[in-house]
Amino acid sequence: MGSKETKNTSRRDFLIKGAGAAALGAGAFAISQVPLLEKLASANEDTVKDLLPFPELIESDEIIIRMQNDVRRALKKPLNEIQWIMVIDLKKCVGCSSCTVACVSENVLPPGVVYRPVIEEEIGTFPNVTKKFTPRPCMQCEHPPCTKVCPIGATYKSEDGIVAIDYDKCIGCRYCITACPYGARTFDWGEYHTENTPEIMQYEKEPNYEYGVERVREKKNSPIGNARKCHFCKHRLHKGMLSMCVTTCIGRATYIGDKNDPESLVAELIASPRVMRLKEELGTEPNVYYLT
Amino acid sequence: MRKSNSIWWLVFSILVLIAFLLMYIRINQGLSFTNLNNLVGWGLWVTFYVYFLGISVGLFLSYGLIEIFNLEKYRDLGRVALYSSMVSLLVGLFFILIDIGHLGRFWTVFINRNVTSVLSWELHLYVLYFFVIAVLLFMDNLPSSWKPTNEPKRIKWLCKNRKSIIKYITYFGIPLAIAVHGGTGALFAVVKARAFWNSAIFPVIFLTSATLSGISAIIFFIGFFKKLKYSIGSLRNLSRIFFILLIFDNFLVLLQLFINYYSDINDRVAFINLIFLGDYSKSFWIGQIGIGVILTVLLFCIYFYSDQKFLYLWLSSITCLIGIWFIRMNFIAPTLSVPLIDGLAENMYRSNESFKYTPSIMEWIYSYFIIISGTIIYIFGINRIPNVRDALFRRKIKGDDIEQNI
Numbered sequence: 001m002g003s004k005e006t007k008n009t010s011r012r013d014f015l016i017k018g019a020g021a022a023a024l025g026a027g028a029f030a031i032s033q034v035p036l037l038e039k040l041a042s043a044n045e046d047t048v049k050d051l052l053p054f055p056e057l058i059e060s061d062e063i064i065i066r067m068q069n070d071v072r073r074a075l076k077k078p079l080n081e082i083q084w085i086m087v088i089d090l091k092k093c094v095g096c097s098s099c100t101v102a103c104v105s106e107n108v109l110p111p112g113v114v115y116r117p118v119i120e121e122e123i124g125t126f127p128n129v130t131k132k133f134t135p136r137p138c139m140q141c142e143h144p145p146c147t148k149v150c151p152i153g154a155t156y157k158s159e160d161g162i163v164a165i166d167y168d169k170c171i172g173c174r175y176c177i178t179a180c181p182y183g184a185r186t187f188d189w190g191e192y193h194t195e196n197t198p199e200i201m202q203y204e205k206e207p208n209y210e211y212g213v214e215r216v217r218e219k220k221n222s223p224i225g226n227a228r229k230c231h232f233c234k235h236r237l238h239k240g241m242l243s244m245c246v247t248t249c250i251g252r253a254t255y256i257g258d259k260n261d262p263e264s265l266v267a268e269l270i271a272s273p274r275v276m277r278l279k280e281e282l283g284t285e286p287n288v289y290y291l292t
Numbered sequence: 293m294r295k296s297n298s299i300w301w302l303v304f305s306i307l308v309l310i311a312f313l314l315m316y317i318r319i320n321q322g323l324s325f326t327n328l329n330n331l332v333g334w335g336l337w338v339t340f341y342v343y344f345l346g347i348s349v350g351l352f353l354s355y356g357l358i359e360i361f362n363l364e365k366y367r368d369l370g371r372v373a374l375y376s377s378m379v380s381l382l383v384g385l386f387f388i389l390i391d392i393g394h395l396g397r398f399w400t401v402f403i404n405r406n407v408t409s410v411l412s413w414e415l416h417l418y419v420l421y422f423f424v425i426a427v428l429l430f431m432d433n434l435p436s437s438w439k440p441t442n443e444p445k446r447i448k449w450l451c452k453n454r455k456s457i458i459k460y461i462t463y464f465g466i467p468l469a470i471a472v473h474g475g476t477g478a479l480f481a482v483v484k485a486r487a488f489w490n491s492a493i494f495p496v497i498f499l500t501s502a503t504l505s506g507i508s509a510i511i512f513f514i515g516f517f518k519k520l521k522y523s524i525g526s527l528r529n530l531s532r533i534f535f536i537l538l539i540f541d542n543f544l545v546l547l548q549l550f551i552n553y554y555s556d557i558n559d560r561v562a563f564i565n566l567i568f569l570g571d572y573s574k575s576f577w578i579g580q581i582g583i584g585v586i587l588t589v590l591l592f593c594i595y596f597y598s599d600q601k602f603l604y605l606w607l608s609s610i611t612c613l614i615g616i617w618f619i620r621m622n623f624i625a626p627t628l629s630v631p632l633i634d635g636l637a638e639n640m641y642r643s644n645e646s647f648k649y650t651p652s653i654m655e656w657i658y659s660y661f662i663i664i665s666g667t668i669i670y671i672f673g674i675n676r677i678p679n680v681r682d683a684l685f686r687r688k689i690k691g692d693d694i695e696q697n698i
Contacts, residue, residue, distance in 0.1 A: 100639070112329070112330050112645060113330075114639060117636060117639030118639060119633060119634075119635040119636055119639060120635055120638070120639075121634070121635055136633065136636065145483070145484060145485060147408075148408045148409065149408075149409050149410065149411065149482070149483070150406055150409055151401050151405075151406055151409045151411040151412040151415060152400055152401055152404035152405070152406060152409075152412070153404055153405070153406040153409075154404070169397075169400070169404060170393070170394070170397075171392050171393065171394050171397045171398060171400065171401065172392050172393015172394045172397075173391075173392050173393070173411065174333040174334065174393070175409075175411055175479075177330070177333045178333060178334060178483055178485070178486070178628065179483050179484075179485055180485060180632075181484065181485035181632060182632065182633065183330075183331075183632040183633055183636050186330040187323075187330055187333060187393065188393075189322060189323060189324045189329075190321070190322040190323075190324050191324055219320065219322070220319065220320070220322075222394070224322060224393075225322055225323075225393030225394045226393060226394070227393075278633075282484055282485070
């Protein structure tokens, strides 16, 4: 019994003495550092004085605001006077695929249906190697080969230049998919990302609002069994919002607007010598411009 | 009830039951059980559609020539050809029906027309073509001399003018049949996205292959229906036409392959590499060249140089029909297997996505079912259409040395 008490006392003493020593040490260190801290504080005051006032908007936000204004200005015109185009700056694209993911989320896309894949290309050989990222939305061609071949006219060029699909009309013959030189059309095979798991997740049963119509993907119902494609988020544009891929682009590499508006950002951008379009030789007159 | 009737009822009931089951699966699962994907969107069923349509047109053209040139010796063959072309057309159309995403909307193609679509024209032509065959079959089975019975006057008029009506409809039917299958070829040829298809010779190849398959089918029928009478002379002529068409068809195919390869254009050369050395090389070298050309020519040569034993010609016609199927297959899936943009496929995010297309078991099961159903309907029709039945089982050709060499 007596020996146990002696043991406890000695541990307590040790702890008290140790804590005291540590506090003394820390205090001594702080005192020794005071002149250095004073120096640092005064240097910071000088630096802050040299800086410009904080801007209200950063550059990329200005672009977004400008594009939104472009869209709103375009919507004031009759539809047939609008020509939506997309400009993609390949030098700015970092290949993050946030546009692809945002598009999948916005349009509740199933497996295999990808409206805006980002094509990765490795150029050169070691040690001179670089990667090129090319987002590939639908080109919304001026002379679309897909609308020409559709046996029932379910896909058509709408007044504002966007190539649309009437899901309730499409019979799913896949002729348009075959005819698109850009591989921009895919077929909805009726699959789910979470198929063959205990439960199909709720996010796959959420409605999408493509072409301004609320639809839930259900077996046997459109858009299952239909051809599907990018429509520049027509439903968003018509509400004055930017396409989802434009909004989420972290490199601010994607622009949208009305080509017929000379004041729009896109009209400005396509006047660049860096502009090129995919497979122009086919005479499709794509409405997606790339800045190389 | 007659015994034969009850057997037919049983057969049809089984067919209908299986058809219901298959359609139930098809409607519920869509096209997900096929091996089709967003890269190769047309496969086995489209191949069969083109193939049977080709046979139909080939048979009809053969019938048309017999009718227009009044080739009496071939009359029975012509009748069988006409009837067979109808069944073949229906089988082909059924293949395209099950290939579409929304089965229930197929009829809307006749109310929602698109004048710029070759497929839209085609679908209308198919219907017209079907009616032409049906009317010709009906007219051909009318009695040539009208007997005073209670039949209405219109029937009397039809019977009286039967021959000239048939001739005029046939005059109309021949360009129509050419448009039907030339159009099917054009359906592919107008697609500028696919370099290999986008050629003016493509519809011509389709037509030549169709005519060849028609002649091959006639030779096949001669061997299959042992009571179908034919003359030695007519068979000899048929075999010559068969061989000339075989050479011409393969010449055109070779030309198409050579020009594409010679062009050095990436997409075109990629296609050639795919079928010569790539994923489809077996189908090309064994199916198209081995069976369709080498074996067919070999069998024909044996036929030609060894007492003209019909069995060899018959086998040659079968291998030719198989070869034509492979031509169709090798022209469709491999063309779609050429990437439109390099690196695009890797971003499709679907396990099924592949440039190599091999039909799934379910695709084969559906195909076999449609073909077997077509065959059963064909056999059923033979016994119900008087002239076809006579041609296959009873009638004899007068004034020519009739012989069967099997």
